[in-house]
Amino acid sequence: MGKIIIKTDKEIDILREGGERLAKIVKILKDEIVDGYRTEKLDDRVEELAKEFDARPSFYGYRGYPAKVCLSLNNEVVHCPPGDRVIKDGDLVSLDFGLKYKGLYTDHAISFGVGKISGEAKKLIEVTKECLYKGIDQIRSGNHIGDIGQAIQRHAESFGFSLVRDLTGHGVGRQVHEPPQIFNFGRAGIGAVMKEGMVIAIEPMVNVGTWKIKQGKNGWSITTEDGELSAHFEHTIAVVENGYEILTEV
Ligand code: MF3
Numbered sequence: 001m002g003k004i005i006i007k008t009d010k011e012i013d014i015l016r017e018g019g020e021r022l023a024k025i026v027k028i029l030k031d032e033i034v035d036g037y038r039t040e041k042l043d044d045r046v047e048e049l050a051k052e053f054d055a056r057p058s059f060y061g062y063r064g065y066p067a068k069v070c071l072s073l074n075n076e077v078v079h080c081p082p083g084d085r086v087i088k089d090g091d092l093v094s095l096d097f098g099l100k101y102k103g104l105y106t107d108h109a110i111s112f113g114v115g116k117i118s119g120e121a122k123k124l125i126e127v128t129k130e131c132l133y134k135g136i137d138q139i140r141s142g143n144h145i146g147d148i149g150q151a152i153q154r155h156a157e158s159f160g161f162s163l164v165r166d167l168t169g170h171g172v173g174r175q176v177h178e179p180p181q182i183f184n185f186g187r188a189g190i191g192a193v194m195k196e197g198m199v200i201a202i203e204p205m206v207n208v209g210t211w212k213i214k215q216g217k218n219g220w221s222i223t224t225e226d227g228e229l230s231a232h233f234e235h236t237i238a239v240v241e242n243g244y245e246i247l248t249e250v
């Protein structure tokens, strides 16, 4: 898949600034997405917010992606253009957004419930978020990429949930997607060795039922094969001297 790009300290400084802006924007959007929210407003809203933060949305046009943000509901996993749907009470919302700031890319996703959600949805959101942090905990120079996948998979499966296999996390920074792929399952001790200056996006997609997914007619929207719920969390993280630094946090 090509060579892993090691970032300079200066690049990591910019990614930290960009990541903080991205996290702030995602937080603002989360608070705005309530019962009755018309998702057709989202593209204009993210454009406006990115501008306020001196940045640009990075997904639009990436491999032909037709929107500026991904908004996936309930049984939708990832990569759903917002379209003309209306959010309603009880929805499990997954929001995935990327920013280009001073020429460099960060990537961040969260899942949350709108209004009163089911106990199952609540548990899925909680466990998926924990999975992301279990993966992040494995980041340090000298560890293998496979250590991340094993930690994530163990945690989700201990609750009877499953990990989407066909989509992965990735290196990030100079491009939206860079090597290496960060699998959300697998075995410790395999894969590339982490090194100071690497920047990666870890993004577990956890399903209540089968790990299998299908692609929608628009060529983008990914849904669970069995129609059950799915959740998604993502952070951009740098490998630093004594471990890691999460760049997409406020
Ligand atoms: N965070 C998503 C991913 O890494 C963003 C995809 S970009 C898109 O897969 F353009 F495909 F949406």
Ligand code: CO
Binding pocket: 107, 169, 170, 201, 203, 234
């Ligand atoms: Co990503």
